[in-house]
Amino acid sequence: MSQRKHSRAAVFSAGSWGTAVAKIMADAGSRVTVHARRPEIADAINIRHRNPAYFPETELPALLTATTEPAAALDGADFLVLSIPAQALRENLTAWAPLIAADTVVVSLMKGIETASGKRASQIIAEVTGIGAERIAVLSGPNLAGEIMQGQPAAATVACPDDSVARRVQTACLTPYFRPYTSTDVVGCEMGGAVKNVIALAVGIAAGMGMGHNATAMLITRGLAETTRLAVAMGASPVTLAGLAGLGDLVATCSSPRSRNRTFGTHLGQGMSVEEATAATRQTTEGVKSAGAVLELARAHGVEMPITDIVSALLHEKVTLDEAAAALMQRPPKPEH
Numbered sequence: 001m002s003q004r005k006h007s008r009a010a011v012f013s014a015g016s017w018g019t020a021v022a023k024i025m026a027d028a029g030s031r032v033t034v035h036a037r038r039p040e041i042a043d044a045i046n047i048r049h050r051n052p053a054y055f056p057e058t059e060l061p062a063l064l065t066a067t068t069e070p071a072a073a074l075d076g077a078d079f080l081v082l083s084i085p086a087q088a089l090r091e092n093l094t095a096w097a098p099l100i101a102a103d104t105v106v107v108s109l110m111k112g113i114e115t116a117s118g119k120r121a122s123q124i125i126a127e128v129t130g131i132g133a134e135r136i137a138v139l140s141g142p143n144l145a146g147e148i149m150q151g152q153p154a155a156a157t158v159a160c161p162d163d164s165v166a167r168r169v170q171t172a173c174l175t176p177y178f179r180p181y182t183s184t185d186v187v188g189c190e191m192g193g194a195v196k197n198v199i200a201l202a203v204g205i206a207a208g209m210g211m212g213h214n215a216t217a218m219l220i221t222r223g224l225a226e227t228t229r230l231a232v233a234m235g236a237s238p239v240t241l242a243g244l245a246g247l248g249d250l251v252a253t254c255s256s257p258r259s260r261n262r263t264f265g266t267h268l269g270q271g272m273s274v275e276e277a278t279a280a281t282r283q284t285t286e287g288v289k290s291a292g293a294v295l296e297l298a299r300a301h302g303v304e305m306p307i308t309d310i311v312s313a314l315l316h317e318k319v320t321l322d323e324a325a326a327a328l329m330q331r332p333p334k335p336e337h
């Protein structure tokens with residue numbers, strides 16, 4: 001039997017990270033079909049090789065096409081790559097699940113916690129599709145989509161309990177500008193990705209209030225400490241949180257003006273209400289929805305997360321900016337570790 005030359009990937013959907021990962025996988029040699037909800041986006045990708053909604057300036061590879069038909073996207077797919085808002089995953093995947101072939105590997109790109117259940121994306125994927133954990137991988141790391149679309153260098157972690165599956169995804173995403181490492185620590189990768197968004201909100205708030213780099217460094221460092229506490233309590237390895245999907249992503253997101261979460265926080269710190277900041281934000285800002293769910297997980301695991309706690313209180317407009325800053329700075333003194 002002749003071997004197929006290219007592996008096939010179906011990327012759901014044509015948002016900013018979905019488009020960037022579709023480009024990575026096409027540049028790595030896969031035939032990629034993006035599922036777009038809007039026909040005009042699918043047409044623009046097929047005819048003009050552009051995604052005008054997110055990256056009008058970047059030409060997409062010829063191996064990358066698009067469709068509005070989920071079944072057509074999934075036909076013959078070796079990989080199903082999921083990149084939609086975490087809160088929309090369960091409902092959409094319920095419709096797509098019957099179309100997933102028995103040997104397709106599902107790759108989650110999502111960095112959020114489902115508010116209703118406190119579940120991570122890989123858990124929702126397993127629950128909705130019945131697919132075993134060994135066929136579900138997570139790709140996470142310091143990956144601002146805009147930089148990757150420009151071909152700027154970046155690295156990430158691909159986690160799957162089955163190392164051979166993680167290595168398949170690694171190979172399918174390996175390009176001269178994108179370097180994935182493998183791991184078996186799915187919990188660590190997903191919690192690193194979800195909680196860094198909440199910490200980036202805190203950093204944005206501090207910046208918006210006029211605080212300096214010392215405050216940023218304090219929030220990143222203490223943010224990593226509370227992220228690690230929770231993730232380890234949930235079964236993660238602390239080493240993962242010191243890696244690309246933990247510290248790496250935290251630094252990128254908290255430092256970059258491109259980060260939607262940091263920018264949302266900056267709006268709040270400058271005095272916008274949550275409603276005004278939401279209206280000013282066009283794209284998915286996972287930390288806003290996930291903060292409360294992360295806090296619930298922390299309480300369930302008996303873990304203290306003071307930064308997440310105060311960000312959640314601010315998002316629910318239970319405290320003012322000044323009260324939030326004072327609440328963090330006036331906590332009882334304690335040892336660092």
Ligand SMILES: NC(=O)c1ccc[n+]([C@@H]2O[C@H](COP(=O)([O-])OP(=O)(O)OC[C@H]3O[C@@H](n4cnc5c(N)ncnc54)[C@H](O)[C@@H]3O)[C@@H](O)[C@H]2O)c1
Nearest residue numbers: 013014015016017018083084088110111143144145283284
């Ligand atoms: N943008 C990045 O740099 C980046 C990097 C790494 C991870 N992520 C993660 O990837 C995920 C997707 O983020 P993004 O940046 O691509 O967001 P985005 O807002 O750019 O795109 C979201 C996509 O999901 C679709 N969508 C929105 N609501 C939907 C719904 N209710 N049902 C079905 N589809 C819906 C939109 O049409 C769009 O195609 C998030 O979890 C995010 O944290 C983003």
Ligand SMILES: O=P(O)(O)OC[C@H](O)CO
Nearest residue numbers: 141142143144259260261
């Ligand atoms: O723009 P943000 O804040 O959603 O962050 C994007 C990526 O997760 C950075 O790795």
